[in-house]
Amino acid sequence: MLDRGESLTLLAGVSVGQVVFTHRALPDVLPVNFRLDGDAVVIRVATGSALARVAEGAVLAFHADRIDEAARTGWSVTVVGRVAEVTDPAERRRIAELPLRSWVGDGRDHFIRIATDRVTGCVLA
Amino acid sequence: MLDRGESLTLLAGVSVGQVVFTHRALPDVLPVNFRLDGDAVVIRVATGSALARVAEGAVLAFHADRIDEAARTGWSVTVVGRVAEVTDPAERRRIAELPLRSWVGDGRDHFIRIATDRVTGCVLA
Numbered sequence: 001m002l003d004r005g006e007s008l009t010l011l012a013g014v015s016v017g018q019v020v021f022t023h024r025a026l027p028d029v030l031p032v033n034f035r036l037d038g039d040a041v042v043i044r045v046a047t048g049s050a051l052a053r054v055a056e057g058a059v060l061a062f063h064a065d066r067i068d069e070a071a072r073t074g075w076s077v078t079v080v081g082r083v084a085e086v087t088d089p090a091e092r093r094r095i096a097e098l099p100l101r102s103w104v105g106d107g108r109d110h111f112i113r114i115a116t117d118r119v120t121g122c123v124l125a
Numbered sequence: 126m127l128d129r130g131e132s133l134t135l136l137a138g139v140s141v142g143q144v145v146f147t148h149r150a151l152p153d154v155l156p157v158n159f160r161l162d163g164d165a166v167v168i169r170v171a172t173g174s175a176l177a178r179v180a181e182g183a184v185l186a187f188h189a190d191r192i193d194e195a196a197r198t199g200w201s202v203t204v205v206g207r208v209a210e211v212t213d214p215a216e217r218r219r220i221a222e223l224p225l226r227s228w229v230g231d232g233r234d235h236f237i238r239i240a241t242d243r244v245t246g247c248v249l250a
Binding site: 015018026027028030033078118120124 | 153155
């Protein structure tokens with residue numbers, strides 16, 4: 001098991017993870033670009049997407065891992081936390097300057113912050 | 126969007142995905158080795174692990190993706206389906222011969238089949 005600090009350090013070193021959410025009453029998973037901003041996970045999502053409609057204050061799971069299958073090693077970190085859209089204009093401008101590319105299309109003008117209320121991580125070896 | 130056949134073909138070409146399940150009343154995500162066996166996802170889990178305790182008949186989400194961040198392309202497939210442990214001895218022997226490595230430790234003697242009741246996939250471009 002990894003502690004919170006170790007887990008967040010690993011998250012800081014990667015930029016693609018998966019968000020788990022409920023869509024039409026069923027679990028769904030989507031890969032997302034993300035950045036660790038302070039101790040929150042920030043993702044950028046498109047207007048009108050299922051993710052953008054996740055209710056403010058809902059609890060989401062976010063996951064990232066890095067696996068070296070040949071070496072049979074890797075790590076896995078899962079965050080569970082409340083969701084809040086970043087609406088403050090100054091904060092939006094600051095976050096827009098993070099290297100948070102939207103490689104899954106244009107028009108992604110929502111920034112969503114996922115609090116790291118619970119962080120679990122493990123090393124796979 | 127990808128149709129069911131296209132999504133299953135993509136799953137057949139990779140061997141690491143993520144399972145989404147509920148652990149202590151909170152969502153959790155774990156990377157797993159898997160194989161597509163017919164039209165079901167088969168994973169191998171350790172006795173005593175949280176995944177092995179997922180109730181028979183529960184509905185799990187399973188996800189795999191392949192992302193080329195530099196090229197800004199990739200795909201993402203999510204399966205939602207009922208879980209059943211493989212208990213038939215002949216079936217267990219057959220599945221034990223699949224290239225389903227347990228790089229996350231020894232003692233993984235449960236084979237879990239996740240039905241592909243619902244398959245959604247998309248190309249990220």
